[in-house]
Amino acid sequence: VFANVVQAPEDPILGVTVAYNKDPSPVKLNLGVGAYRTEEGKPLVLNVVSRAEQMLVNDQSRVKEYLPITGLADFNKLSAKLIFGADSPAIQDNRVATVQCLSGTGSLRVGAEFLARHYHQRTIYIPLPTWGNHPKVLTIAGLSVKYYRYYDPATRGLNFQGLLEDLGSAPSGAIVLLHACAHNPTGVDPTLEQWDQIKQLMRSKGLLPFFDSAYQGFASGSLDADAQPVRLFVADGGECLAAQSYAKNMGLYGERVGALSFVCRTADVASRVESQLKLVIRPMYSNPPLHGASIVATILKDRDMFHEWTIELKAMADRIISMRQQLFDALQSRGTPGDWSHIIKQIGMFTFTGLNTEQVVFMTKEYHIYMTSDGRISMAGLNSKKVPHLADAIHEAVTR
Numbered sequence: 001v002f003a004n005v006v007q008a009p010e011d012p013i014l015g016v017t018v019a020y021n022k023d024p025s026p027v028k029l030n031l032g033v034g035a036y037r038t039e040e041g042k043p044l045v046l047n048v049v050s051r052a053e054q055m056l057v058n059d060q061s062r063v064k065e066y067l068p069i070t071g072l073a074d075f076n077k078l079s080a081k082l083i084f085g086a087d088s089p090a091i092q093d094n095r096v097a098t099v100q101c102l103s104g105t106g107s108l109r110v111g112a113e114f115l116a117r118h119y120h121q122r123t124i125y126i127p128l129p130t131w132g133n134h135p136k137v138l139t140i141a142g143l144s145v146k147y148y149r150y151y152d153p154a155t156r157g158l159n160f161q162g163l164l165e166d167l168g169s170a171p172s173g174a175i176v177l178l179h180a181c182a183h184n185p186t187g188v189d190p191t192l193e194q195w196d197q198i199k200q201l202m203r204s205k206g207l208l209p210f211f212d213s214a215y216q217g218f219a220s221g222s223l224d225a226d227a228q229p230v231r232l233f234v235a236d237g238g239e240c241l242a243a244q245s246y247a248k249n250m251g252l253y254g255e256r257v258g259a260l261s262f263v264c265r266t267a268d269v270a271s272r273v274e275s276q277l278k279l280v281i282r283p284m285y286s287n288p289p290l291h292g293a294s295i296v297a298t299i300l301k302d303r304d305m306f307h308e309w310t311i312e313l314k315a316m317a318d319r320i321i322s323m324r325q326q327l328f329d330a331l332q333s334r335g336t337p338g339d340w341s342h343i344i345k346q347i348g349m350f351t352f353t354g355l356n357t358e359q360v361v362f363m364t365k366e367y368h369i370y371m372t373s374d375g376r377i378s379m380a381g382l383n384s385k386k387v388p389h390l391a392d393a394i395h396e397a398v399t400r
């Protein structure tokens, strides 16, 4: 009965790892997927996460009961505090509805499905380019996707004028997806002054902000600094949505732990929104997993552990920043033609190199270096030993 099923293509990002795993070369390098690696090229379990897990194992009172549909209550409160700030007026007024979801992706999906059911506008504007899964998640949830200009290949920076024009001509009430920080794949973020202008434009047109926060703490190394754009929007008392992921900033990738928050006008509205979120979640996966959220809650509610986390997070962010400098220096010393300063200017896990698909294919074939075909490389997958190999590959790709 399934004989007519056609072979589906690999996922454009996760498929890079599939190809990498098949390559027997000892010098191969995976810069495709956005997962942190140590200087030794190994995945990292944060010390504070191991400590929290040990505490959970030792706690004899713990059981494996189902969580409520909305997830772990402590986790939800602490997650809202983390992104909106402990002194956020929205939290103090009880006008935030937060539900635990399956990492960032699941939070986006639940948020989008709620909007498709209960919001009067189905159109969502997403940046061009954006994380490849965004249009798929949002479309399948019932929203209609349009793009706003974001990246300018000529300057390798933000196309601010294009962004303002496109949002300025969006229909009133449209939803706008915003990367809270460390824009994926470009590594280009608006300045705070630009964020303020974006906010003024969006509020004047009644556009609804939907923040995707997958890298809080990873851009600057500071959790508060990276949440500034979100807090700017919440400060004026208006509505917004935020999808949070703990995949990168706590290294909890496979635990699938995230949160979706709706900032509403009143506590009463927030309570009704939460009741409807339950109706979205229950038939989708019933209720979220316990373990990852327990780890996060354990860390966020303990002052010492929270502090330890910020130090480990900063160390990851700093290692990425140092990789940017090392790669930039290596290209300078080779005299590689072109301006490579965007490598040190861009923010977060990725460098949008500007290499074209043909150059990417060449680097994979000749140097066994794997990356997405748009020329995005994960700086978190790089280490000092591999920098010369990567710089040689880039040099040859652009000069041959």
Ligand code: PMP
Residues within 6 Å of the ligand: 034, 102, 103, 104, 105, 106, 131, 179, 184, 212, 214, 245, 246, 247, 253, 258
């Ligand atoms: N949004 C963006 C911009 C991302 O880069 C990612 C991860 N690559 C996600 C959301 C979701 O990640 P996860 O579901 O693993 O939390």
